[in-house]
Amino acid sequence: MKIELTDEQQMIQALARDFAEKEVKPIAAQLDAEARFPHETVKRMGELGLMGIAVPETYGGSGADTVAYVLALEEIAKVCASHAVIMSVNNSLYCDPVLKYGTEEQRKKFLAPFASGQQIGCFALTEPQAGSDATNQHTLAVGDGDGYVLNGRKVFVTNGREASAALVFGQTDPAKAHHGISAFLVEKGTPGFLVPKVEDKLGIRASDTAEFVFEECRVPAANRLGAEGMGFKIAMSALDGGRIGIAAQALGIAAGALELSLAYAKERKSFGVPIAQHQMVQWMLADMATAIDAARLLIWRAAALKDGGRPFGLDASMAKLFASEMAMKVTTDAIQVHGGYGYIKEYQVERYFRSVRERNDGRA
Amino acid sequence: MKILVPIKQVPDTATQVKIGADPKGIDTTGITWIVSPYDEYAVEEALRIKEKRGQGEVVAVTLGSERAKEALRSCLAMGADRALHLSDPAWENADTLTVARALAAVIKQEAPQLVLFGRQAIDDDMGAMPAQVAELLGWPCASWIMEETISDDGKSVRAGRQVEGALDIFNIPLPCVLSAQKGLNEPRYPTLKGIMGAKKKEIKDVKAADLGLAADGAQLLVVALEALPPRPPGRVIPGEPAEAVKELVRSLREDAKAI
Amino acid sequence: MVGAFWCIVEDDRAGRPKKVTGEVLGEATRLARQLGGQVEAVWLTDKASEEGLKQLAEWGAARVWLLEDPALGPYRGEVWTPPLAELAAKYGVQAIFGAVTARQRELLARLAARLGVGLSADSVSFSVQDGKLVATRPVYAGKLLSKVTWSKPPWLATLRPNVFKPEDPKAGATPQVERPSVAIPQGTMTLAERKEEVSTGLPELTEADIVVSGGRGMKGPENFVILEELAKVIGAAVGASRAAVDAGWRPHRFQIGQTGRTISPKLYLGFGISGAIQHLAGMRTSKIIVAVNKDPEAPIFKIADYGIVGDLFEVVPLLAQEFKRLLEK
Numbered sequence: 046m047k048i049e050l051t052d053e054q055q056m057i058q059a060l061a062r063d064f065a066e067k068e069v070k071p072i073a074a075q076l077d078a079e080a081r082f083p084h085e086t087v088k089r090m091g092e093l094g095l096m097g098i099a100v101p102e103t104y105g106g107s108g109a110d111t112v113a114y115v116l117a118l119e120e121i122a123k124v125c126a127s128h129a130v131i132m133s134v135n136n137s138l139y140c141d142p143v144l145k146y147g148t149e150e151q152r153k154k155f156l157a158p159f160a161s162g163q164q165i166g167c168f169a170l171t172e173p174q175a176g177s178d179a180t181n182q183h184t185l186a187v188g189d190g191d192g193y194v195l196n197g198r199k200v201f202v203t204n205g206r207e208a209s210a211a212l213v214f215g216q217t218d219p220a221k222a223h224h225g226i227s228a229f230l231v232e233k234g235t236p237g238f239l240v241p242k243v244e245d246k247l248g249i250r251a252s253d254t255a256e257f258v259f260e261e262c263r264v265p266a267a268n269r270l271g272a273e274g275m276g277f278k279i280a281m282s283a284l285d286g287g288r289i290g291i292a293a294q295a296l297g298i299a300a301g302a303l304e305l306s307l308a309y310a311k312e313r314k315s316f317g318v319p320i321a322q323h324q325m326v327q328w329m330l331a332d333m334a335t336a337i338d339a340a341r342l343l344i345w346r347a348a349a350l351k352d353g354g355r356p357f358g359l360d361a362s363m364a365k366l367f368a369s370e371m372a373m374k375v376t377t378d379a380i381q382v383h384g385g386y387g388y389i390k391e392y393q394v395e396r397y398f399r400s401v402r403e404r405n406d407g408r409a
Numbered sequence: 410m411k412i413l414v415p416i417k418q419v420p421d422t423a424t425q426v427k428i429g430a431d432p433k434g435i436d437t438t439g440i441t442w443i444v445s446p447y448d449e450y451a452v453e454e455a456l457r458i459k460e461k462r463g464q465g466e467v468v469a470v471t472l473g474s475e476r477a478k479e480a481l482r483s484c485l486a487m488g489a490d491r492a493l494h495l496s497d498p499a500w501e502n503a504d505t506l507t508v509a510r511a512l513a514a515v516i517k518q519e520a521p522q523l524v525l526f527g528r529q530a531i532d533d534d535m536g537a538m539p540a541q542v543a544e545l546l547g548w549p550c551a552s553w554i555m556e557e558t559i560s561d562d563g564k565s566v567r568a569g570r571q572v573e574g575a576l577d578i579f580n581i582p583l584p585c586v587l588s589a590q591k592g593l594n595e596p597r598y599p600t601l602k603g604i605m606g607a608k609k610k611e612i613k614d615v616k617a618a619d620l621g622l623a624a625d626g627a628q629l630l631v632v633a634l635e636a637l638p639p640r641p642p643g644r645v646i647p648g649e650p651a652e653a654v655k656e657l658v659r660s661l662r663e664d665a666k667a668i
Numbered sequence: 669m670v671g672a673f674w675c676i677v678e679d680d681r682a683g684r685p686k687k688v689t690g691e692v693l694g695e696a697t698r699l700a701r702q703l704g705g706q707v708e709a710v711w712l713t714d715k716a717s718e719e720g721l722k723q724l725a726e727w728g729a730a731r732v733w734l735l736e737d738p739a740l741g742p743y744r745g746e747v748w749t750p751p752l753a754e755l756a757a758k759y760g761v762q763a764i765f766g767a768v769t770a771r772q773r774e775l776l777a778r779l780a781a782r783l784g785v786g787l788s789a790d791s792v793s794f795s796v797q798d799g800k801l802v803a804t805r806p807v808y809a810g811k812l813l814s815k816v817t818w819s820k821p822p823w824l825a826t827l828r829p830n831v832f833k834p835e836d837p838k839a840g841a842t843p844q845v846e847r848p849s850v851a852i853p854q855g856t857m858t859l860a861e862r863k864e865e866v867s868t869g870l871p872e873l874t875e876a877d878i879v880v881s882g883g884r885g886m887k888g889p890e891n892f893v894i895l896e897e898l899a900k901v902i903g904a905a906v907g908a909s910r911a912a913v914d915a916g917w918r919p920h921r922f923q924i925g926q927t928g929r930t931i932s933p934k935l936y937l938g939f940g941i942s943g944a945i946q947h948l949a950g951m952r953t954s955k956i957i958v959a960v961n962k963d964p965e966a967p968i969f970k971i972a973d974y975g976i977v978g979d980l981f982e983v984v985p986l987l988a989q990e991f992k993r994l995l996e997k
Contacts, residue, residue: 052608053608063598064598093601094600094602095601113601313965314965420808422809422926425811425945426808426811428812446927447927504786505780506785506786533807534805534806534808535790536773536790537776537777538777540775541777541778543745543746544779547746549746549857550745552774569863572770573872573874575862575865577862578863579858582856585857591923592919627819628786628818629786629788630816631814631816632802634807634814635813635814637810643971643972643973644975645975650978650982651986653983654976654983654986657987658990661956667878668902
């Protein structure tokens with residue numbers, strides 16, 4: 046067994062770290078406070094190739110791999126969970142399925158501009174009554190000549206307001222239950238595609254989470270991704286990859302909270318010595334570091350399996366479950382290490398704490 | 410236009426460097442290595458010249474251990490076309506002048522129109538290399554440049570060098586040596602595509618014999634590295650700002666005699 | 669017989685040697701006392717002056733080699749190096765010292781290459797061990813010191829300004845001026861234009877005896893005016909930390925630290941500077957360090973001689989007032 050990153054993976058990690066430190070970190074707290082989408086830095090992330098990391102160069106991507114993707118995502122999440130979410134949704138939940146299931150035409154139109162970061166994509170699956178239960182789709186897509194007419198609602202769509210195209214799931218044959226679900230690439234501005242609401246959130250506030258309403262929204266048949274009835278499979282496959290992304294975000298958030306805690310513990314004094322010299326604090330920091338590394342290894346394994354073309358669904362689920370719970374604990378402990386200051390915005394660690402609440406949803 | 414950029418791999422600026430077991434060198438464990446920041450300005454400027462002229466070649470060069478190849482790969486990822494790695498037992502413990510001779514020799518072989526250095530490597534902080542290479546080649550040199558424009562005919566460069574209180578703008582015939590000061594440009598990040606493409610670019614190994622050089626003894630000998638003498642403990646002056654300031658000024662005048 | 673110690677003259681381009689040349693001559697004089705040899709100044713210029721020559725003698729130059737030629741007007745390494753190298757070889761000098769200035773740091777490097785000898789750049793102290801000169805120079809931006817020696821003479825070194833003391837001036841000393849006959853090349857590069865920096869009316873950062881410096885705590889470029897006012901009162905230069913420079917609040921030439929200027933003033937006052945390792949590297953050889961920061965844990969307090977924990981926007985105007993009162997006395 047060998048755990049060794051390639052030169053390229055190390056360089057991508059270093060680049061992401063450098064970019065995150067210099068360009069993202071200085072603005073992260075303010076973006077969060079103002080719930081403002083970071084157009085400028087997301088555009089630059091696109092130029093660097095961070096928005097389509099594992100997509101081949103032919104389709105506007107960087108031609109790297111999933112391991113490089115999780116390395117970069119961790120670095121971005123370390124300084125700003127919002128940037129990480131924006132990046133992760135575009136990479137795993139949008140570009141990945143379009144690459145895997147798209148026709149050559151679809152890849153040209155719906156992948157290249159997104160993998161290169163000129164445009165942003167999103168993933169619209171969840172419905173108000175169903176949570177993330179993908180089998181329970183009330184959105185209808187009724188065949189009509191050379192297209193489909195969509196009616197229904199989607200909620201919790203990350204990147205929803207900013208995206209210029211959405212991967213939308215709907216029932217084309219309700220009788221077949223989840224075998225009757227199909228996937229569609231729907232462009233913003235299509236008549237009947239409405240974005241009535243953008244949510245105000247506890248954390249990850251610089252990323253936009255929107256609600257979609259489809260009212261007699263006509264989508265050409267050429268925009269259907271995969272065959273009719275393949276939607277459920279596409280969604281599950283995207284979510285498998287997405288879990289690796291979510292896990293890597295949780296990892297980055299936890300690693301960032303640990304960095305803040307370490308720095309604080311070395312500077313803050315009590316009883317005349319830095320609190321890092323108190324055994325209680327040392328144990329806490331050691332536990333945090335160990336849990337973070339354990340999550341990292343699970344994530345790397347899932348990513349490496351995906352890159353090797355081997356089954357990775359179970360590994361991705363375990364990585365996500367462990368990393369999400371780990372991040373909850375680590376960010377809670379990080380607040381603890383900071384004592385009363387953990388509660389104060391200036392000390393940043395509360396932002397990390399707020400960022401992981403969302404990650405803890407569902408064990409799908 | 411062919412532009413050669415000599416670079417050096419150095420410890421990251423945030424590194425707490427420690428003296429090694431051999432007190433002539435540092436302890437390299439746990440160090441993050443980077444391309445010396447001033448060298449990045451040089452690489453960036455070379456890439457901009459190439460892009461502006463629509464053609465040309467940027468060659469990165471370094472003299473150093475196997476690990477120094479990482480630094481060359483960073484330059485290739487930024488956009489340099491190829492790289493030369495000077496590595497030979499003859500250059501172990503090389504001093505500035507030995508390295509300058511090796512670089513001058515490789516520059517003679519490559520015959521670029523322009524050699525762009527960073528103003529100094531941030532490890533030994535000698536800052537002598539650009540001028541020494543220029544001297545060995547018999548070329549003009551402008552150090553610490555803040556701006557440059559190559560003439561349309563590619564025969565000369567107009568370069569602004571930072572001196573005390575002024576920027577001296579020189580017209581210099583090519584070939585010449587320039588060294589980059591911070592402020593010349595803002596170096597780009599390598600793109601992921603650049604990183605993935607870097608492995609397809611050539612890093613050529615160059616030995617001393619390839620340059621017709623033999624081992625020459627170092628002229629400047631390091632006796633030992635030493636830690637800084639500790640500063641005497643200071644004191645924080647307590648009290649309301651107005652009182653603290655009065656006491657500070659009194660101390661500076663009467664105790665420290667600093668004003 | 670020990671050869672001469674040559675000190676290259678740094679002038680103001682108007683016929684007057686700068687203070688740093690007195691420092692270089694002073695250190696050479698002290699070393700020559702231990703090692704033997706005579707201290708001499710070498711002045712390459714397009715315009716010398718009687719007062720300048722006299723000044724050099726008073727600073728301890730037993731002889732002044734004067735190369736006065738229009739071609740030496742703007743400093744150009746390709747023009748200055750060959751005659752200097754030729755003379756150094758001809759007279760078998762023991763050492764050639766210069767100052768860490770824009771011209772001389774390049775000149776001494778070229779000269780070392782031409783003579784095939786070692787150069788200790790940016791030296792901050794010298795000692796004599798077994799009859800040999802040993803120089804100490806900061807490396808890794810001043811995080812460590814390196815002791816170096818030469819395998820053969822002439823020993824070439826540049827000396828950091830503000831670190832070495834001039835000798836007490838020998839009042840009334842008259843220089844012995846030599847105008848050697850040596851070929852001076854015409855050079856290929858030409859000075860097209862000199863863009864003078866907009867004068868702040870304050871001393872140059874690396875030459876100033878007192879430096880006040882602002883960091884991230886200054887909160888914005890507009891607030892540097894309070895530092896400038898303080899600087900005017902005490903005749904200080906104004907510097908900045910990398911954070912302030914990278915934020916675009918001050919031009920890069922004012923940056924103190926690893927990727928900026930290294931300074932050694934008699935008095936350094938830092939305001940709103942936390943003391944990142946890169947910044948400390950650039951100013952920790954200052955003789956007296958004063959830090960004002962609202963964060964009592966700021967690393968700069970660890971190396972400061974005097975600290976005030978407080979709001980710089982309160983402290984700076986009070987300081988300016990207090991200094992003014994003191995200096996008016």
